[in-house]
Amino acid sequence: MANKTKTIYVCSNCGEVSPRWMGRCPSCGMWNTMTEDVEQPAPAPAKSGRGAAARVPGVTSLVPRRLSEISTTEEKSRIITGISELDRVLGGGIVIGSVVLLGGEPGAGKSTLLLQLCGAISLQYHVLYVTGEESVRQIKLRANRLGVPQDNISLVSENEIDEICGLIEQMKPQLVVIDSIQTMHCGDIASSSGSVSQVKECSSRLLAVAKSLEIPTFIVGHVNKDGAIAGPKVMEHIVDTVLYFEGDKTLPYRVLRAAKNRYGSTNEIGMFDMTGEGLEEISNPSQLLLKGRPLGISGNCVACTMEGTRPILSEVQALVTKSGLGTPRRTSSGFDYNRANLLLAVLEKRAGFFFGTLDVYINIVGGLRLDETACDLAVCLAMVSSLLDQPVGDTTIALGEVGLGGEIRSVTHLESRLREAARIGFTRAIVPQHSLSQVDRSGLEGMRLIGVRYLRDAIAALKQGENPA
Structure with missing residues (x-):
């Protein structure tokens, strides 16, 4: 008599098999991933003298090839x-x-x-x-x-x-x-x-x-x-x-x-x-994402993220306003919410800007998501710009990771980011001070590089404007 099929439950995330349904997979810990399936019975082994012949030890039809003999240019x-x-x-x-x-x-x-x-x-x-x-x-x-x-x-x-x-x-x-x-x-x-x-x-x-x-x-x-x-x-x-x-x-x-x-x-x-x-x-995604951005408006700063070998410029928008609620609202679109709260804490502790009673909204234009820490400085300057109601500058880009001590840390591929910004038409870049010695300035003649060590220095450069006296 043929074997009957049996109902099983398989986790769609890791493939764990269970004879009964469970709300949480015991292997990977994911919830509601156990789906019902049917287990097929294994075929009965062939009897001696009938069906498929038993495997003979040491006998196979496989013919391996040496790796050196395999050509990829055929x-x-x-x-x-x-x-x-x-x-x-x-x-x-x-x-x-x-x-x-x-x-x-x-x-x-x-x-x-x-x-x-x-x-x-x-x-x-x-x-x-x-x-x-x-x-x-x-x-x-x-x-x-x-x-x-x-x-x-x-x-x-x-x-x-x-x-x-x-x-x-x-x-x-x-x-x-x-x-x-x-x-x-x-x-x-x-x-x-x-x-x-x-x-x-x-x-x-x-x-x-x-x-x-x-x-x-x-x-x-x-x-x-x-x-x-x-x-x-x-x-x-x-x-x-x-x-x-x-x-x-x-x-x-x-x-x-x-x-x-x-x-x-x-x-x-x-x-x-x-x-x-x-x-x-x-x-040319950078030019497309920056197309139509407002000029001379506070709360805007341009960041550069690396997607593989391609640098992409994107606009960071921040809006800081008085809160009408007991607990201020924090909203982030396209930027990590927890990272935004971390940067707010650094701005309050290390730079002396108070956001405790203010609503803060962060938005990355174009639907992109900035997961790279090299965009920290641009987000901080956008929030300070909105708080002070002072524009960052239409041709200014900010690159740098912000540490918990308020220090500005170096970023990878800094030279590639600066060249992309210069190609689009940016003339001023706020970058980590200790990374300036590693930048080849050929091709960046029209761009002024401002090296900063701490977040306070970057905000001071922001207050100076694009054409300081």
Whole structure:
């Protein structure tokens, strides 16, 4: 008699298996991550003399190759997509045989990005686009709106993973797109599509086909309420690259980040502008983010953050006003809330500015998030500028980390940040004093560097203005 299936509960974060549901995973400690699944019985071992033959010790069909004998120049190891922002995040193009997992919020533009990628690749390569969420007619309508080339793109609407793998092995395209993995279904597993076991098995089969035929494959993954890719964590481990497509749906800007990349840096980002004709690359994000900023207004200061090797200038806005509540309000958008409270405490203790009865609002323009400590000095100067109602200066940039003693500490890539600021048109920079000796001033002739050791020195430079007597 056939073995019966058994209901189990699997943690979508770490893969812990439990025979009963629990509110908190005993392994990783996450709440409400135990999802119901069905465990398939193990196949009965073949009896002696029948079924598959037993393995003979010391006998195998595998033939290993020496590492020195393997060449990476037999053919092109990467495919240049022509979308420079995507190539930057991938590390210089799509690696042959790699599997890329792309996640993002609903409506962020994942399908739009991949369809534009297919159009760019199809000029030289044959592409197979597999959709489990839409019909081929819907994909056709989007392709017409985006204006992508369509002659070398094949479409199929299918959910059965074995049929898809068979089609890939038959067609042998140069690029495969799966949209999305949560809609794929494996007939060998009794659970529904999107369950932990289904996502795990479908990902494994796609990975095996991609590696055996050396076909680069892009897989779209849904995200849960916490922003992480839904499904088992093992799916992120087996793929080569994990990308997140981020952006507020109310804003046109989109940011592509790499959370994992075996063939490149995970610090690089790609920026796009969502338009009616699709995603457009933003090759100069600093100029775009500073476009239209108010001039001569207090509470504004420009900071520079490093995204991989790319310096990006962003505007920090601060508003300090009298509070009508017993407890003043502290609000931070795009900047860490706890870090903002820390800087407020340093300003009160080390610089003598009192914020105890004042509301403080901090905003980073453009929807970016400044997680780098190099932006501390700009945030402090913006708050002091709003408190004193004195503008920082339209062509002034501040770079430096603020310590608990009020000292200004050095930042990485200072020279790259200053060159980017000079290119945009900034003429004055407030930087750590002990970092000035490490800066090559060639190319910075039109910029005046002001070295400061403590927060009080930076505020004194602020009070002097851009053209001191």
